[in-house]
Structure formats: C-alpha cells, structure tokens
Amino acid sequence: GDSVTQMEGPVTLSEEAFLTINCTYTATGYPSLFWYVQYPGEGLQLLLKATKADDKGSNKGFEATYRKETTSFHLEKGSVQVSDSAVYFCALDGQNFVFGPGTRLSVLP
C-alpha cells in the first residue's frame, strides 16, 4: 500500500539557519503530495501542496518540489524563525490519504 517516510526528529536549528526535512513516498500512480504543519496546541494546517511531477508548492517561505524520479517531496526553507517551531507532516493522496509520522522542528533564538 501507499506509504510516507519522513526524517526522524527532533530537528533543532538556530534562527536564520537553512531547513530541510526529507520526505519520500511509495505509491501507485501519481498521488498529490502535501506538507501539513501543527503548531503547539493547535490542529493541523495545510502548508503547501503539489499535484504533479516537477510542481513546486510554496507558502510562508517554505518550498517543496514533487520529484517523481526520486519519489521525494523534501521541505525546505532558507532562513527559519523561532515561530516556525512546530511539527511538520508529509502526506500523500493516492489510493488513500496517508500521513508520515511527523518531524518536530525547534528553532532557537
């Protein structure tokens, strides 16, 4: 079945550092791919999405590119802020909607 794998956390960075959170997937066909973010004490929010190969989703300075050849959708941000501290979930919409386990990011001032 479909699955999503994310890098294990927690990830701890200093403010203004470069962020990469790896996400790879296994799916049949051409799923849509998503990143969700969960801030402390809140529910999940859609951060960005991509619906086909080579699409780049972007929002709030975050980017992710749908790479079909490597079945990846890595999340990147050039300069993180303390307010980016949250848990980030990679997800796909294929035969079912599947979430990765989440990666906790802590950004220190």
Next chain:
Amino acid sequence: IAGITQAPTSQILAAGRRMTLRCTQDMRHNAMYWYRQDLGLGLRLIHYSNTAGTTGKGEVPDGYSVSRANTDDFPLTLASAVPSQTSVYFCASSDSSGAVDTQYFGPGTRLTVL
C-alpha cells in the same frame, strides 16, 4: 466561517465509560475523517465517511464507531473507553469532488482515559 469545530477540547474519562466526540463542519464538504495522533506514530485514520449516510473503517477502527446522518456532523463514539484510547483526536473534512482532495482539520480533542 468557522470551518471545522470539535468538542470537547479535552476530556478525562474513566475506563468503561461511553464517550462521544463531536465534529461539525460548515464547508459542505462531502468527505469527513477521524484520526488519532499518538507520539511517534503520527496520524492514524480511525473511520471515514465519503458522503452522508456512508462510513468506512480506517487503519485503527476497533473500539470506535461513527455515524453520518447529515453532511455537517460526524460524531465519533467510544462505547467503552480503555486507557489505550488516550490520545489526541482530530476530525477532518475534504471536498473529494475536486481534483485534489485537500483535508482541513479541526483543532483536536485531547482525551485521557484513566
């Protein structure tokens, strides 16, 4: 527009008690979902409903039941709660008639079963 609301926000429950978690959406989405979130396990689908009047089992349905009498409401019931059901529960909805099935989430219900 409220989006998705869940109630209660949190609850402490004695084992063996019955509990219903409420979920209401005002977006007229046809599909709704219940997930539980446990540390290290991410989100796991409990039950889903693709349209009013239909429901289906997800990855971890045992001990839970749902109903979908109308488009807006999707309550989750624990008939006899057990400590392993201590978790944070998220309701979500989506308009699956579109090309991309983006899910929108409620704020969650934190449930502790003692």
